[in-house]
Amino acid sequence: MDLIVAAIPRPLRIVLPGGSGLLGHVLASHFQQQGHQITVLTRGPYTAPWQTVHWDGENPGPWTEYLEGADVCINLAGRSINCRWTRANRRAIYESRLRSTRLLGRVIGQLAAPPPVWLNASAATIYRRAIDADGVDLPLDEATGEVGSDEKSVRPLVAPWASRRDFAARVARDWEAAFFATETPYTRKIALRSAIVLAPEPGSAFAVLSHLVRLSLGGRQGSGRQFVPWIHSADYARAVQFLIACDQLSGPFNLVAPHPLANRAFMAALRWAWNVPNGLSAPALAIKLGALLLRTEPELVLGSCRAVPSRLLDAGFEFQFAEWPEAAEDLAEQWRRRYS
Numbered sequence: 001m002d003l004i005v006a007a008i009p010r011p012l013r014i015v016l017p018g019g020s021g022l023l024g025h026v027l028a029s030h031f032q033q034q035g036h037q038i039t040v041l042t043r044g045p046y047t048a049p050w051q052t053v054h055w056d057g058e059n060p061g062p063w064t065e066y067l068e069g070a071d072v073c074i075n076l077a078g079r080s081i082n083c084r085w086t087r088a089n090r091r092a093i094y095e096s097r098l099r100s101t102r103l104l105g106r107v108i109g110q111l112a113a114p115p116p117v118w119l120n121a122s123a124a125t126i127y128r129r130a131i132d133a134d135g136v137d138l139p140l141d142e143a144t145g146e147v148g149s150d151e152k153s154v155r156p157l158v159a160p161w162a163s164r165r166d167f168a169a170r171v172a173r174d175w176e177a178a179f180f181a182t183e184t185p186y187t188r189k190i191a192l193r194s195a196i197v198l199a200p201e202p203g204s205a206f207a208v209l210s211h212l213v214r215l216s217l218g219g220r221q222g223s224g225r226q227f228v229p230w231i232h233s234a235d236y237a238r239a240v241q242f243l244i245a246c247d248q249l250s251g252p253f254n255l256v257a258p259h260p261l262a263n264r265a266f267m268a269a270l271r272w273a274w275n276v277p278n279g280l281s282a283p284a285l286a287i288k289l290g291a292l293l294l295r296t297e298p299e300l301v302l303g304s305c306r307a308v309p310s311r312l313l314d315a316g317f318e319f320q321f322a323e324w325p326e327a328a329e330d331l332a333e334q335w336r337r338r339y340s
Contacts, residue, residue: 018077105182195229219281224264
């Protein structure tokens with residue numbers, strides 16, 4: 001299905017701080033294919049078909065020259081959450097996001113020709129979970145969703161027994177607060193409250209889940225009732241382009257597919273895409289033990305978030321992959337073409 005993508009009338013200079021990961025690759029590839037000039041600010045060197053420039057995410061340096069006169073800044077910087085949420089890792093996750101965002105705010109605010117638009121990563125986990133009388137998750141959008149985490153949420157940074165869900169919400173809440181707190185009168189700001197971005201790339205969430213499915217381990221995870229917020233990587237890139245092109249839009253946007261679904265149905269559709277009829281289920285205890293062995297966090301699988309993209313839809317954005325079965329089939333087919 002071919003959909004019209006919001007037009008950008010001329011080639012842009014786009015700077016992606018922290019763009020060396022999966023999301024940076026998705027965006028850099030998308031925009032470079034359209035003829036835009038891409039610069040990725042990265043802590044460590046890596047080989048890429050676009051320009052890469054060193055920064056440490058904490059101090060001004062020669063990298064600031066690449067923001068002068070740039071058209072777009074898309075900040076993706078922050079330590080990966082795919083780790084054990086130990087006390088040290090929680091602090092690193094939290095501080096890496098706030099420090100880099102505050103640094104960019106100071107730099108952009110002092111530029112003679114700052115980027116007209118700055119998009120900053122955030123997360124759909126910013127919302128407090130809401131359920132109805134039957135215990136079913138309620139949809140959460142930018143207007144009705146209650147931003148999660150309260151004063152007690154200071155504990156997740158220092159207390160290992162504190163709620164992992166509160167930690168994720170507090171990181172997103174304070175990250176956005178740092179983003180919007182800096183004064184950038186000539187720069188429009190957009191917070192990208194992203195879901196899990198599913199891309200046919202090695203090491204991605206799609207790759208991990210697909211591997212489980214092909215091993216016949218792709219049944220429901222935990223209760224199977226938790227909602228999975230997701231977005232196809234093509235729609236993620238298209239949505240970012242849409243937000244850049246529509247210069248009247250600002251503030252927070254949920255970058256999620258319009259039809260989140262429960263884990264049980266999500267995994268069933270993924271099995272269907274891989275032509276695997278059955279899959280062993282994994283109870284919550286097995287998920288927690290497996291996460292311990294893999295040095296990751298079970299909340300990434302067991303947490304529930306029914307975020308929906310109301311502001312994107314109201315602004316006229318059209319999803320190419322609004323339903324997970326079609327998205328899963330497309331991603332699986334791309335994987336087969338590339339790696340089979």
